Amino acid sequence: MEKLELRYRQVDSSLVKRLKQMPGGEAVGRCYQCGTCTASCVVNAMLDNFNPRRVIRMAVLGMREVLESVEPWYCAVCYMCTERCPRNVKPVSVLMAVKNLSAIEGKVPQAFRNINENIARIGRLFEIDDFTNFMREDMGLPPIEPSDAEEVAKLISGTEFERVVKGEAENE
Numbered sequence: 001m002e003k004l005e006l007r008y009r010q011v012d013s014s015l016v017k018r019l020k021q022m023p024g025g026e027a028v029g030r031c032y033q034c035g036t037c038t039a040s041c042v043v044n045a046m047l048d049n050f051n052p053r054r055v056i057r058m059a060v061l062g063m064r065e066v067l068e069s070v071e072p073w074y075c076a077v078c079y080m081c082t083e084r085c086p087r088n089v090k091p092v093s094v095l096m097a098v099k100n101l102s103a104i105e106g107k108v109p110q111a112f113r114n115i116n117e118n119i120a121r122i123g124r125l126f127e128i129d130d131f132t133n134f135m136r137e138d139m140g141l142p143p144i145e146p147s148d149a150e151e152v153a154k155l156i157s158g159t160e161f162e163r164v165v166k167g168e169a170e171n172e
């Protein structure tokens, strides 16, 4: 796992305050770094560089790198951490709040912006190609029909989704 250096001058004390004001981030300050969330995490079991305890620590310390990091975005939202956290921090919700703050500041990592772009364009995370439908047929499953791009565009036009996809910060 990459070692992170904490530089006093780069610490942003307002970060944790903002997180606490966001839905899901209210209890971030209660974390006492026991690591139960990470030990329970299904993604951490497969991916060394995803560690919910560390994400929370970075946020509490005011390390703004957390807003640009891909780490919070690896969460599979399985809620295991939240079931087991002894301090009722609701780690999954804190990660959600970090991601929301990242979107508000226009800092969603490029890989996840690409995924959002697909949702805005085709209403799905990725294109369904002939091969996928061929595999489904082989398994006795019906083909997946193309999504209604016009309907998707209509739904998205009434939201802030496009701004997030383009990575435009709230106050730009």
Ligand code: SF4
Binding pocket: 030, 031, 032, 033, 034, 035, 036, 037, 038, 052, 053, 056, 084, 085, 086, 087, 088, 089, 090, 091
């Ligand atoms: S389980 Fe809860 S208290 Fe323990 S490190 Fe995770 S968030 Fe913090």
Ligand code: SF4
Binding pocket: 037, 040, 041, 042, 043, 044, 052, 074, 075, 076, 077, 078, 079, 080, 081, 082, 091, 092, 095
């Ligand atoms: S909700 Fe996310 S952080 Fe929590 S255990 Fe599941 S994958 Fe890990």
